[in-house]
Amino acid sequence: MSGRREFKVVGRSEPKIDALGMAAGRAAYTDDIELPGMLHAKFLWSPHAHARIVRIDASKARALPGVACVLTHEDVPRNIHTTAGQGYPEPSPYDTRMLDAKVRYVGDRVAAVAAETRAIAEQAVRLIEVEYEVLPAVLDLGEAMRPGAPVIHDEPDCKAVIPVPYEPQRNLAGHVDMQIGDPERAFAAAPVQVEVTCETHYGQHTPIEPHVTICWLDADNRLVIRTSTQVPFHVRRIVAQSCGIPVRRIRVIKPRIGGGFGAKQEVLEDLVAMLALRTGRPVKHEYTRPEEFVSSRTRHPARGRVRLGLAQDGSPQAIDLEVLVNTGAYGSHALTVACNCGSKTLPLYPCPNVGFRADSVYTNLPVGGAYRGYGATQAAFPMEVAMDVAAEKLGMDPVELRRKIHIREGQGSAVFRALGEGKSGVEQKIGSCKLDECLTRGAEAIGWKEKRGRDRHIDKRLKRGVGMCALMQGSSIPEIDMGAASLKLNDDGSFNLLVGATDLGTGSDTVLAQIAAETLDVPLDHVIVYSSDTDLTPFDVGAYASSTTYLSGEAVRKAAAIVREQILAVAAGMLGLPPGDAAKLRTADRAVHAPDGRSVTYAQVALHALYDADQHQIGTIASHITHASPPPFAAHFAEVEVDTETGFCRVVKYVAAVDCGTAINPKLAEGQTEGAVVNGIGYALTEELLFDQHGRCRNPNFGHYKILSTRDLPELVTILVPSYEPTGPYGAKSVSEISINGPLPAISNAIYDAVGVRLFRSPFTPERILRALKESGRT
Amino acid sequence: MRLELTINGVPRVFEVAPEALLIDVLREQAGCRSVKRGCEAGDCGACTVLVDGRPLASCLLLAGQVAGRSITTVEGLGTPERPHPLMTALVEAGAVQCGFCIPGVILSAKALLDENPNPTAADVRQALDGHLCRCTGYVKQIEAVLNAAARLRAGKEGAR
Ligand code: FES
Numbered sequence: 001m002s003g004r005r006e007f008k009v010v011g012r013s014e015p016k017i018d019a020l021g022m023a024a025g026r027a028a029y030t031d032d033i034e035l036p037g038m039l040h041a042k043f044l045w046s047p048h049a050h051a052r053i054v055r056i057d058a059s060k061a062r063a064l065p066g067v068a069c070v071l072t073h074e075d076v077p078r079n080i081h082t083t084a085g086q087g088y089p090e091p092s093p094y095d096t097r098m099l100d101a102k103v104r105y106v107g108d109r110v111a112a113v114a115a116e117t118r119a120i121a122e123q124a125v126r127l128i129e130v131e132y133e134v135l136p137a138v139l140d141l142g143e144a145m146r147p148g149a150p151v152i153h154d155e156p157d158c159k160a161v162i163p164v165p166y167e168p169q170r171n172l173a174g175h176v177d178m179q180i181g182d183p184e185r186a187f188a189a190a191p192v193q194v195e196v197t198c199e200t201h202y203g204q205h206t207p208i209e210p211h212v213t214i215c216w217l218d219a220d221n222r223l224v225i226r227t228s229t230q231v232p233f234h235v236r237r238i239v240a241q242s243c244g245i246p247v248r249r250i251r252v253i254k255p256r257i258g259g260g261f262g263a264k265q266e267v268l269e270d271l272v273a274m275l276a277l278r279t280g281r282p283v284k285h286e287y288t289r290p291e292e293f294v295s296s297r298t299r300h301p302a303r304g305r306v307r308l309g310l311a312q313d314g315s316p317q318a319i320d321l322e323v324l325v326n327t328g329a330y331g332s333h334a335l336t337v338a339c340n341c342g343s344k345t346l347p348l349y350p351c352p353n354v355g356f357r358a359d360s361v362y363t364n365l366p367v368g369g370a371y372r373g374y375g376a377t378q379a380a381f382p383m384e385v386a387m388d389v390a391a392e393k394l395g396m397d398p399v400e401l402r403r404k405i406h407i408r409e410g411q412g413s414a415v416f417r418a419l420g421e422g423k424s425g426v427e428q429k430i431g432s433c434k435l436d437e438c439l440t441r442g443a444e445a446i447g448w449k450e451k452r453g454r455d456r457h458i459d460k461r462l463k464r465g466v467g468m469c470a471l472m473q474g475s476s477i478p479e480i481d482m483g484a485a486s487l488k489l490n491d492d493g494s495f496n497l498l499v500g501a502t503d504l505g506t507g508s509d510t511v512l513a514q515i516a517a518e519t520l521d522v523p524l525d526h527v528i529v530y531s532s533d534t535d536l537t538p539f540d541v542g543a544y545a546s547s548t549t550y551l552s553g554e555a556v557r558k559a560a561a562i563v564r565e566q567i568l569a570v571a572a573g574m575l576g577l578p579p580g581d582a583a584k585l586r587t588a589d590r591a592v593h594a595p596d597g598r599s600v601t602y603a604q605v606a607l608h609a610l611y612d613a614d615q616h617q618i619g620t621i622a623s624h625i626t627h628a629s630p631p632p633f634a635a636h637f638a639e640v641e642v643d644t645e646t647g648f649c650r651v652v653k654y655v656a657a658v659d660c661g662t663a664i665n666p667k668l669a670e671g672q673t674e675g676a677v678v679n680g681i682g683y684a685l686t687e688e689l690l691f692d693q694h695g696r697c698r699n700p701n702f703g704h705y706k707i708l709s710t711r712d713l714p715e716l717v718t719i720l721v722p723s724y725e726p727t728g729p730y731g732a733k734s735v736s737e738i739s740i741n742g743p744l745p746a747i748s749n750a751i752y753d754a755v756g757v758r759l760f761r762s763p764f765t766p767e768r769i770l771r772a773l774k775e776s777g778r779t
Numbered sequence: 780m781r782l783e784l785t786i787n788g789v790p791r792v793f794e795v796a797p798e799a800l801l802i803d804v805l806r807e808q809a810g811c812r813s814v815k816r817g818c819e820a821g822d823c824g825a826c827t828v829l830v831d832g833r834p835l836a837s838c839l840l841l842a843g844q845v846a847g848r849s850i851t852t853v854e855g856l857g858t859p860e861r862p863h864p865l866m867t868a869l870v871e872a873g874a875v876q877c878g879f880c881i882p883g884v885i886l887s888a889k890a891l892l893d894e895n896p897n898p899t900a901a902d903v904r905q906a907l908d909g910h911l912c913r914c915t916g917y918v919k920q921i922e923a924v925l926n927a928a929a930r931l932r933a934g935k936e937g938a939r
């Protein structure tokens with residue numbers, strides 16, 4: 001395959017370039033600076049799920065000594081926008097204002113205070129008097145579209161900004177459907193039929209660093225926003241829109257970020273920015289943990305129904321997927337999460353007849369946002385449980401069923417063309433797929449043959465079982481997302497690499513530096529990375545949709561290839577070769593080598609270009625947009641132990657075999673997989689935001705929202721199965737999201753293998769498992 | 780009130796409010812930005828410091844409660860030029876992703892290794908329990924602490 005060769009820097013587990021500074025505790029994160037005269041901001045949150053603000057009086061708060069500014073909906077611009085940090089024009093509806101006269105969930109913004117200390121700000125918030133007219137609320141996903149349901153967005157100016165269905169009067173925030181062939185006719189003819197409905201729950205990303213933002217006005221009266229974001233360029237655009245100031249007046253800086261997982265793809269900075277604009281002073285706002293749980297963003301809960309019509313040999317004749325998504329009080333990612341339910345699951349099993357419909361509906365509950373794997377997490381659950389049911393009906397091994405019917409290299413899928421993000425998608429053929437090998441190696445690692453279908457009592461109470469699933473994701477949003485990189489040569493032969501791409505702890509700065517170093521034939525420490533500063537770095541959509549390695553990585557490779565050509569051209573002159581002979585030169589070890597054995601170092605080339613002759617800066621800027629979104633593939637295997645008396649389910653062992661193309665940095669790719677799996681297991685077993693009958697979150701803290709810790713860890717095996725993606729930089733595709741989607745179906749299928757009951761509702765808590773056992777008469 | 784603390788071996792004096800939390804004094808007054816705020820409820824471990832060698836959540840302590848005691852943060856263990864073996868091991872194992880949990884992890888691991896230079900994987904899991912990390916899935920963190928322990932033991936034997 002073209003481009004494939006022995007790599008020097010790519011494919012090696014280089015230590016993350018920023019890790020040592022972090023480990024040594026260097027001040028690197030948003031909140032690690034202190035500005036003179038900095039004010040502390042606190043927000044007042046709605047106590048009601050749905051209410052109109054009839055009267056709001058901040059005079060007592062304003063009178064409190066030490067308070068610099070109080071903002072209510074009466075004091076701020078009412079520019080409608082979306083908080084979804086997506087490309088322009090956004091596929092999410094415009095339904096949000098900085099502050100509004102109506103509140104739509106418990107935890108919605110009501111007012112903001114900036115004061116000399118956090119304590120004064122907190123006290124001032126309590127002094128704000130608000131009179132609410134409480135409205136009936138929609139607290140159940142199934143109720144949202146009932147005729148006569150309370151209308152959550154009854155304001156006249158909310159709208160979709162791209163031509164997609166949007167009917168706020170019915171609480172419909174997003175809708176997508178597609179059909180290929182004639183599914184109903186095919187179902188009627190299919191000898192084997194399966195129907196499975198699964199329901200997922202509210203979860204939260206819980207980055208260990210909550211959202212934090214510091215805003216100030218610089219010497220030129222420009223607004224600087226230092227913030228924990230995954231999307232600095234979208235923050236600049238959307239804050240400008242919400243505050244009603246020009247984009248050119250804003251600079252967004254993303255320092256080190258303490259994790260994001262999609263939560264920080266939301267643009268929540270506008271209110272802090274407004275406090276800084278109004279006071280002229282630096283203002284800091286940091287979410288508390290309870291605020292992070294409720295008032296930042298969550299995972300959209302969903303109910304998904306899968307129908308399969310299969311031939312006796314297992315080949316799919318018809319697949320139908322219907323999803324109802326709860327987007328909460330605002331439509332952030334409402335449409336795209338629905339689209340992804342189909343586009344990230346249906347192409348995995350090619351089928352001539354496919355139906356897909358998804359609605360995203362408003363409720364008076366916390367707002368859904370981007371969360372690692374979104375759409376795929378919600379839909380892979382019913383799809384892969386349905387495959388397990390189908391395998392049983394067919395009398396086939398679930399591994400062999402997937403092996404037989406999954407998409408292969410060279411195959412396309414009509415779904416790719418039919419489903420994009422708010423518009424039709426992009427046709428593509430699979431350029432790399434080693435799912436077959438993932439299935440084989442994963443099965444081997446878990447001991448599938450020995451364990452599956454066996455009655456494995458550990459003792460009277462404890463039973464073990466194994467389950468599995470197959471997965472696909474994408475790599476960037478084709479023909480929408482763009483990433484750019486600029487690169488210049490310094491006089492010591494090192495390079496500055498400037499990227500808009502956003503490292504939120506994933507290691508993308510390191511991966512991008514490795515791609516540049518590989519292309520330029522230099523060691524990794526000769527590439528100095530600076531990322532995500534809207535004044536200094538070129539544009540990038542940001543860290544989402546599994547795009548950075550594949551999309552921004554190719555922009556970096558392009559820029560490096562151009563700079564290498566420039567170096568060769570200067571070197572040719574220095575070596576007295578005609579310019580046409582530059583192609584005969586070779587680069588290695590920070591130097592250019594002529595066929596006759598002479599060479600010049602990059603440092604000499606740089607000094608020559610900077611000081612000697614035909615003086616110029618060697619450097620360039622390159623952009624990349626993709627015409628494909630090559631899926632990574634994975635096979636996940638879970639072994640569980642179920643206590644039939646308590647219903648407690650423990651994951652004993654978990655195997656994730658992943659085809660992510662070339663792993664540019666294998667250790668970082670493994671780390672992405674391990675982190676995603678553990679997050680997914682937590683979501684499957686213990687993590688759930690609970691609400692009372694008024695829509696109040698009952699457990700917004702780590703004490704009652706249990707994410708896994710070291711002692712809960714199963715034996716975890718990660719297998720990177722190499723493939724070579726022809727359209728990606730050095731054969732790479734994405735890795736970060738795919739593995740969060742496996743635990744729900746793999747564990748549900750494993751529980752079935754262990755105790756013979758199916759869990760269709762997440763999380764699989766002891767109560768739910770026990771109830772399922774009781775209902776089936778198995779205890 | 781006047782508060783004396785020894786921070787990373789240096790005796791220091793601060794003027795603090797009686798209700799001041801140790802985490803705030805360390806971050807804002809002592810300049811120890813490695814002490815991270817993840818929950819302010821004792822649940823996440825990001826704010827862990829060593830108080831006379833014992834790992835404690837600084838968000839749960841009034842500064843006054845530890846008056847006169849010796850506080851260690853990662854700034855006191857090493858620098859990028861002269862990193863502590865735990866730092867090196869975590870970096871090399873790929874156990875640092877966003878890094879926000881890492882200072883706390885290092886301090887609890889140090890307390891473990893000071894007491895038990897030859898821990899099992901189960902000991903490490905126990906010591907790191909309560910240090911919530913959303914990025915890594917812990918696998919490489921546990922591996923790194925075991926590597927560092929081996930390295931520290933080898934170093935001690937070499938010195939003998
Ligand atoms: S901030 Fe202290 S334990 Fe979380």
Ligand code: FES
Nearest residue numbers: 877878880912914
């Ligand atoms: S590395 Fe991000 S929380 Fe641990």
